[in-house]
């Protein structure tokens with residue numbers, strides 16, 4: 001029988017209406033956690049909650065805008081109110097923004113991407129850590145990207161800058177709060193089978209052909225492979241792993 005690593009625990013997942021967050025929320029629930037599934041698209045969150053409940057798990061939805069401190073505070077409070085605790089937070093919400101040479105990169109798009117990918121992770125951690133350190137500790141995983149701390153992607157200025165920043169913000173936060181019992185790491189996926197890995201106008205087949213040539217493993221990740229890494233990083237199995245940026249990229253950075 002499968003060991004359920006999150007039995008009795010509560011996991012908060014931002015970006016749960018998206019590809020990685022959804023796969024992770026399903027995996028946490030399968031392994032025994034009650035899941036607070038947070039995102040903006042309430043219909044997709046409701047569908048996910050229904051699917052989790054349909055297979056005997058516990059979950060509820062929370063509509064959040066991670067660029068707003070009040071909204072993020074409400075999300076953390078909701079986990080505590082609904083389930084009485086918060087053990088794990090997976091901060092997976094993120095946006096890609098535009099692709100254009102830097103001199104032509106739209107300033108409003110820059111502001112939006114930085115607000116979600118960087119300030120959103122800052123605010124999420126700020127409220128999650130405050131709760132966790134006051135309630136016996138917890139574990140946080142921030143989803144960065146191998147495009148950032150590890151690779152550049154021409155034209156994706158705001159995305160690459162924001163993800164590099166998340167990687168370093170994670171290390172700083174980890175050192176600030178490990179003594180409070182809050183263990184924090186980043187997860188940097190390579191390309192995943194998802195709309196975000198498609199270039200403008202590209203089909204899935206075109207993308208797969210591009211990745212076959214570009215990636216040592218010859219294919220993109222499944223959302224489940226990224227969820228598996230997120231679950232390991234937030235489980236007791238990784239209890240000595242602190243302040244790392246865990247790369248899961250099919251060998252791209254090798």
Ligand SMILES: NC(=O)c1ccc[n+]([C@@H]2O[C@H](COP(=O)([O-])OP(=O)(O)OC[C@H]3O[C@@H](n4cnc5c(N)ncnc54)[C@H](OP(=O)(O)O)[C@@H]3O)[C@@H](O)[C@H]2O)c1
Pocket residue numbers: 014015016017018019020021038039040041042064065066067092093094095096116120143144145146188189190191192193194195196197
């Ligand atoms: N897909 C890839 O190839 C890839 C590779 C490396 C890293 N990543 C990273 O992995 C994470 C998940 O990616 P994904 O492929 O699952 O993307 P996705 O399917 O586009 O999902 C993104 C999620 O972020 C949420 N979000 C965006 N802005 C938000 C805001 N202001 N407040 C709250 N939620 C917000 C979206 O909510 P709504 O949909 O409800 O608006 C959605 O749930 C991202 O951080 C991404 O940068 C992805």
